[in-house]
Amino acid sequence: MFKWNEGSQSAQAAILERPAVTASESIEKQTQAIINDVIANGDNALLEFAKKFDKREQPRLRVPSEEIAQSEDLLEPSLKQAIDLAYSNIKAFHQQQQPVSKKIETAPGVVCELKFEAIDAIGLYVPGGSAPLPSSVLMQGVCAQLSGATTVVLATPVNGNERIHPAILYAAKLCGITTIIESGGAGVIAAMAYGTESVPKVNKVFGPGNSYVTMAKQLLSQSVPGFAIDMPAGPSEVMVIADERANPAFIAADLLSQAEHGRDSQVLLVCNSEEIIALTQQQIELQLEALSRADIARAALENSALILVDDMGQAFDVSAKYGPEHLILQIDQADQYVGLVKNAGSVFVGDYTPESAGDYASGTNHVLPTYGYSKVYSSLNLMDFYRTYTVQSITPSGLVNLSKAILPLADAEGLDAHANAVKVRLENL
Amino acid sequence: MFKWNEGSQSAQAAILERPAVTASESIEKQTQAIINDVIANGDNALLEFAKKFDKREQPRLRVPSEEIAQSEDLLEPSLKQAIDLAYSNIKAFHQQQQPVSKKIETAPGVVCELKFEAIDAIGLYVPGGSAPLPSSVLMQGVCAQLSGATTVVLATPVNGNERIHPAILYAAKLCGITTIIESGGAGVIAAMAYGTESVPKVNKVFGPGNSYVTMAKQLLSQSVPGFAIDMPAGPSEVMVIADERANPAFIAADLLSQAEHGRDSQVLLVCNSEEIIALTQQQIELQLEALSRADIARAALENSALILVDDMGQAFDVSAKYGPEHLILQIDQADQYVGLVKNAGSVFVGDYTPESAGDYASGTNHVLPTYGYSKVYSSLNLMDFYRTYTVQSITPSGLVNLSKAILPLADAEGLDAHANAVKVRLENL
Known part of the structure; x- marks a missing residue:
């Protein structure tokens, strides 16, 4: 436990400091080689990568439309209903963000208009790994659907002899996505930036990924004119602000749900009660026992901070300094405190609003600025799928x-x- | 003159191709050295750069508030009125862009809100050179003022024994800017990203600059968490779409007003009449004679393209492929064609709407995506000074x-x- 008031300014800064995330030169070189290969060899490069990196024996790129159409038949009804409900809430929240042109006569005979157009061609990346991520499809796909983008490409890797999980395909189907590419990593990002025989060229790529994907997005957005990416990537984070009446089991559960994301996840508790902090630590140990990803969570907890503050005012100062991706307010009458929030990606208000609600189903987007970028970058929203231009007539x-x-x-x-x-x-x- | 229909696909692509703009490794190295110097030596580094690069004998950094307050007394009344009128129109256009929070109950008991907060600390860069650029101050400064950013820093270089032009100071004063730094180049961009004794640390830097400024913005936005920049930079461009009844003198004047910006400016005419193209070429020669920056304009015209098309539909196809920063429509009943526009930064509709109107005073912003980035980036708008975040309460x-x-x-x-x-x-x- 770190007592905020007893720490020096530099100790306070240190406790909020994020571990440095720097891609090695080797990752940059390997990524550039992959990009060059895709420029030179198109589809063939992607097929070779699938054999080499994803251990595919008979790799293919384009998922046939029948597989997308039939995906829901392969889904557990409860999972299908879950995806349906999440889709409906996410769509409702983002639909209200549709931009409206604004026209004004700034001076007599001078009419100026701010207009919006959907970015034409969108690429969505969904990483592979130990589990399918249908929520990641929904968060990106709903926006692409609502913008009416002409071209939407979804790319995701498939390992070995597996097939794309029907939950991914069904989420894509709900979002009206018909172009799904079984390919992952830096290669498919390059394919979307340049276009290949099977992969349409797009103007903007969204979505998380490993360090090669992140590097490819960065390199390509700097080198391909007319190509952009969503936002800088960083490890996921949560900060919980809790008061003396908060429930330590709830706090621990929220910290752990962030910690299980990855070993580099950051979890912070800011609280005005030593007792609650101590009870939360006990609850963390208790809950860890039942978690399948306990190892990952334990590693992430090494970077965690439990910070004791005088009062809620100080807690919000600490939060503004840190700029958390997720900020959970387990405070009495928490809605009264929302006005104090600064530099957060998404805010969860009250004891019954866990982060996992926003991760999946409340309707807000779970693609959020992290690593301190919440001081200047926006949470993913529908405007990221549009561009703004102006028209004047005199x-x-x-x-x-x-x-x-x-x-x-x-x-x-x-x-x-x-x-x-x-x-x-x-x-x- | 390039006859679009007679060109092969590759010839068509070539005529719309922009010259490669790649910063040399030497520029990257020098810029990084400047950044490192600022990190190590703060204000002293900036003062040394002012002596070395700007030939200042007694450099200073912060402009005293009295100089800002008194700036209007040193201005020609006609220039003061011009700045006042431009400010008023720009403010009116951007004021209507103020974001409004959006709240919705996505499901029973699940309330989600999209909220906006001004980016706290903003840096504005105005390049120096042969002439002061008060319009550049207004385009950035009005947005910073309307967002209510807590900290706004304006940085601009001063050469030799000159002082900052009162037009710059007066434009800044109108925008409520009180922190003005007499320093330019990569150094002051680094100072704004990291903060020095005299230069407040900011979260986002806006504004054009030379290749060192551009490189510094790029390097710093990748390396400083929580620091962002406005948009990628590129040479300025105009495309004029004209029909057979357009006035060649107007067309030539618009092409030249872009060409005089810099040797790397791109100017393109797309027209359905060989006669108008020929007459425009004559008008260009005629008007060039009277221009003080004729040399620069002539160099830029070397990169120009005069494209003959069949009809207006084809003209708009060519425009969408190119994605011009500025698009001028000198067409009969031009307002009927606005719906055909794609991938443009700012559109000028009708014979009496020259680009220079938008550059200075119509009210639209003149900071626009160029170099093909108009396919994916927005024209500068008030939202670039805000960030979006979400709040949910369940x-x-x-x-x-x-x-x-x-x-x-x-x-x-x-x-x-x-x-x-x-x-x-x-x-x-």
Whole structure:
């Protein structure tokens, strides 16, 4: 337990410091080689990677549409209903984010409009690993569907002789995704940035991944004009702010649900009661015993911090300094404290709002800025699938009026031709 | 003149290809050295750079508040009025972009909200050079002012014994900016990313600059957690779509107003009339004679393309392929064609809407995606000064209902602790 008030400023900074995450030069070099291979060999490069990295004997790239169509028949009814309910809530929340053009006559005869267009071609990446991640499909796929993007590509790796889990396919089907590519890692990110025979070229790639995927996204977004990525990646994090009446079992469960994500996960408790902190530690030990991913959670807990503060005001100061990806408020009348929140990715208000609700089904997006980026990056939202542009329309008399601003400014900036573009028009009136 | 229909697909692609813009390794190395110097020596590094690069004998960093306050007394009245009018129009256009929180009950007892907070600390960069750029201050500064950012830093270099032009100071004053730093280049970008004695640390830096500034923004946004930049930089561009009744003098003036920006500017005309293209070429030669920056414009015109198309439909296809930063429509009843626009940064509709209107005073922002990034990046808008986050609040009965989605999904994804965070709560009811 770290007593905030007794720590020096540098000790306070140290307790909130995240472990450095730096990709090695070797990862950069390997990733660049993979990218180059895809540029040179297209589909063939992806097929070779599937054999080599994913141990596929007979790799294929495009999932046949019948497999997508039939996916729900292979699902447990309870899982199908779970996906349906999550989809419905996520869609409702994101639907209300549809952008609306804004038009205004800024001066007589000068009409300006802010308009939105869906980014044409979207790539969604869903990592593989020990378990399928249908929630990751829903969080990205609902946005792509609501934006009306012309092209949506979903890429996910498949290991050995396995097939893509029907939960992934069914989630994709709900989101109207018809192009699913059985390929993972840096290779398929490059394929989406450049396009190959089977993989359509896209303008923006979303989704988490391992360090090669992250590096590929970074390298490609810097080198391919017109190609962008969602946001910088980092280990997942939760901060719980709890008061003296909070339930230690709830706190422990929330900390553990973050800790099981990965060994590099960060979990922090900020609390005004030594007793609650001590009871939470006991609860953590108790609950750990039943977890299948206890090893991972234990490793993550090594990076954890239990911070004792004087009061809730100080707790929110600590939170703003840290900028947590997830912030859970287990405080009496927690909704009264939402106004104090700063620099958080997603906020969970009250004792009955666990992080896992937002991870899956409340409706909010679970793709969130982490690693301190919540001070400047947004949580994933529908606007990330749109771009904004402007339109202006000026009448001749509007231009006469506006020339009083344009001509002196062009003159001050030494740009004759800028002034001339107005003058030739005024002379013509 | 390039006849679109007579060109092969590869010739069509070639005519729209932008010259490669790749920063040399030497620029990367020098920029990194500058960044390291600022990290190690703070203000002193900036003062040394001012002596070395800007030939300042007695460099200073912070502009005294009296100089900002008195700036308007040193301005020509016509220039002051021009800045006032531009400020007013830009403010009106961006004010309507203020974000509004959105709250919805996605399911019974599950309330989710999309909220917005201003990015706390903002850095604005205005390059120096042969002329002051008050318009650049206004385009960035109005947004920072409207967002209510706590900290706004304006940095701009000053050469030799000059002082910052009063137009810069007055534009900053209108935008409520009180922290103005007389320092330029990669050094001051690093100072804003890390903070020095005189330069507050900021979360996001906006504004154009030379290749060192661009490189510093790129390097720092990758290496400093919680630090972001506006958008990738590239040479400025205009495309004019004109029909057979367009005025060649207007077309030429618009092409030249882009060409005078820099030798690397791109100017393209897409037109359905050979005669208009020929007349525009004559007008370009004629107007060039009177321009003070004719050399620069001539160099830029070397990269220009005059493209003959069959009809307006084809013209808009060409435009969507290219994705121009600025798109000018000199077409009969041009407003009927706005729906055909894709992948443009800012659109200028009709014969009396020159690009220079948007550069200075119509109200739209002149910070726009270029180099093909208009396929995926937005024009600068007020939302770039905010971040979005989510808040959810769930009642006990809401959680019971939601558990039907959370538990099967957590199970499918193999995340026990995610399920447990719900179970411990349900057991407590």
